[in-house]
Amino acid sequence: MPEHTVKAFAEELEGLGQSIATMGGLAERQLADAVTSIERRNLSLAERTAEADIEIDRLEQEIESQAILMIARRQPMASDLREIICAVKISTDLERVGDLAKNIARRAERIFESHPQRAMPAFVRMARLAMQQIKEVLDAYSRRDTAKALEVWKADAEIDAAYNSLFRELLTYMMEDPRDIGSCTHLLFGAKNLERVGDHATNIAEMVYYLVEGEPLAEQRLRLDDTERGRPVEPEQPTSA
Amino acid sequence: MNEAAGPRGAEALADGRAHGEQAGAARTAMIQVRDACAYYGEKQALFDVSIDIDARSVTAFIGPSGCGKSTFLRCLNRMNDTIEGARVTGSFLLAGRDIYEPSLDVVELRARVGMVFQKPNPFPKSIFENVAYGPRIHGLAHSKADLEKIVIGSLTKAGLLKEVQDRLGEPGTGLSGGQQQRLCIARAIAVSPEVILMDEPCSALDPIATARIEELIDELRENYTIVIVTHSMQQAARVSQRTAFFHLGILVEEGETAQIFTNPGDERTQDYITGRFG
Numbered sequence: 001m002p003e004h005t006v007k008a009f010a011e012e013l014e015g016l017g018q019s020i021a022t023m024g025g026l027a028e029r030q031l032a033d034a035v036t037s038i039e040r041r042n043l044s045l046a047e048r049t050a051e052a053d054i055e056i057d058r059l060e061q062e063i064e065s066q067a068i069l070m071i072a073r074r075q076p077m078a079s080d081l082r083e084i085i086c087a088v089k090i091s092t093d094l095e096r097v098g099d100l101a102k103n104i105a106r107r108a109e110r111i112f113e114s115h116p117q118r119a120m121p122a123f124v125r126m127a128r129l130a131m132q133q134i135k136e137v138l139d140a141y142s143r144r145d146t147a148k149a150l151e152v153w154k155a156d157a158e159i160d161a162a163y164n165s166l167f168r169e170l171l172t173y174m175m176e177d178p179r180d181i182g183s184c185t186h187l188l189f190g191a192k193n194l195e196r197v198g199d200h201a202t203n204i205a206e207m208v209y210y211l212v213e214g215e216p217l218a219e220q221r222l223r224l225d226d227t228e229r230g231r232p233v234e235p236e237q238p239t240s241a
Numbered sequence: 242m243n244e245a246a247g248p249r250g251a252e253a254l255a256d257g258r259a260h261g262e263q264a265g266a267a268r269t270a271m272i273q274v275r276d277a278c279a280y281y282g283e284k285q286a287l288f289d290v291s292i293d294i295d296a297r298s299v300t301a302f303i304g305p306s307g308c309g310k311s312t313f314l315r316c317l318n319r320m321n322d323t324i325e326g327a328r329v330t331g332s333f334l335l336a337g338r339d340i341y342e343p344s345l346d347v348v349e350l351r352a353r354v355g356m357v358f359q360k361p362n363p364f365p366k367s368i369f370e371n372v373a374y375g376p377r378i379h380g381l382a383h384s385k386a387d388l389e390k391i392v393i394g395s396l397t398k399a400g401l402l403k404e405v406q407d408r409l410g411e412p413g414t415g416l417s418g419g420q421q422q423r424l425c426i427a428r429a430i431a432v433s434p435e436v437i438l439m440d441e442p443c444s445a446l447d448p449i450a451t452a453r454i455e456e457l458i459d460e461l462r463e464n465y466t467i468v469i470v471t472h473s474m475q476q477a478a479r480v481s482q483r484t485a486f487f488h489l490g491i492l493v494e495e496g497e498t499a500q501i502f503t504n505p506g507d508e509r510t511q512d513y514i515t516g517r518f519g
Contacts, residue, residue: 080515
């Protein structure tokens with residue numbers, strides 16, 4: 001795309017994209033730290049992680065005020081308008097990811113009460129899926145890659161499946177030994193938080209798609225399915241039931 | 242102002258519904274143009290422009306200076322006829338009738354297709370006479386009372402009556418810029434046109450006067466087909482239902498305004514409306 005006639009506007013747009021990248025990096029880091037603290041029974045890391053969320057919140061507010069100012073001053077149109085709206089929406093999703101990481105870290109102490117060691121591999125596997133989704137979708141955003149965004153969108157079903165399987169596993173442990181109910185429940189809440197992280201990744205994937213194509217993802221995909229395969233298709237549910 | 246707000250608001254609502262329904266149904270074209278070319282001497286200013294302009298709706302023409310949008314606008318009521326060396330080809334139908342057919346009365350055409358210019362240009366006559374002039378020369382009024390009715394009606398529709406009713410005998414040139422422009426709109430309306438062409442009608446006005454004209458345009462589209470040339474993208478986005486983007490004498494893209502300003506189909510449109518033209 002050619003350069004903006006008004007260079008300051010181009011710089012502002014670039015700055016907005018950079019803020020999202022920074023925020024995304026922080027959210028990834030938060031999530032990784034939260035999961036590591038649970039996996040390795042590291043309470044001090046968990047506490048540090050819960051506190052670090054404040055920086056993500058600050059960035060979200062910064063992006064929001066940048067965006068409001070740009071709308072007021074530049075009256076953006078077309079792709080510029082989508083760029084700004086998407087940055088605001090993506091920052092909200094990333095802020096939520098930070099919150100969810102914080103929630104996971106905050107449960108550390110109670111999960112550690114009777115560490116449900118057997119469930120840990122499944123929890124970590126699920127966490128890796130969620131982190132992978134966030135990483136991929138941030139890549140898709142920075143490269144404006146709709147194919148990649150679509151992959152993320154579709155892959156959410158895996159996280160949902162992993163969550164359902166972990167849920168059943170934890171239920172078994174709780175029935176086996178009621179003393180584990182407390183920590184297993186907190187671990188289950190943690191897993192639910194990871195599942196929500198996946199949902200935010202799909203939200204961001206939808207934003208990346210809209211940003212590039214100018215049309216909402218769901219609508220577009222249904223139509224593609226319809227015409228390419230020549231038959232109507234049940235809409236896939238990106239969020240878990 | 243407030244007295245009029247009630248019924249006007251209700252009308253606007255009803256019109257909004259009607260327009261929403263129309264969006265799903267077929268569009269009714271008031272003007273149909275096919276393969277229009279325009280030349281100033283040797284220089285070609287328009288290249289094969291084809292477009293349908295919806296009845297009772299606002300169509301905005303946008304594009305950089307010299308893109309041909311004003312030239313095209315002036316083709317629609319044969320204003321280019323008055324320019325030495327100007328030549329227009331292609332087919333122009335107004336309500337199905339060829340407006341370039343030799344037997345057509347150009348004066349009558351310009352009554353049916355009125356025009357409002359960039360700079361308000363009231364006649365150096367009284368406010369009343371400015372509006373009465375058209376109906377009088379076109380023989381639309383059969384009595385003095387008739388003429389008064391037309392003048393008052395036109396000033397009302399142009400949203401100007403309340404401001405000038407005590408001084409209809411004063412010169413039109415004594416009004417403020419925004420009032421003068423509304424007087425020119427009243428003058429255009431007075432001869433019962435079907436189409437009103439506006440060539441940057443707000444570019445000489447302050448923001449408040451501009452907002453008044455935009456509000457007026459929105460009300461007028463209930464009864465008239467309006468085509469507006471504007472340099473302000475925001476204005477096009479605010480007042481029009483459809484937008485046409487011209488560049489280097491070519492109609493690059495034409496479509497629903499909401500679509501053009503959020504997700505245009507052509508890269509050149511995208512570059513222009515986001516301010517990326519070199």
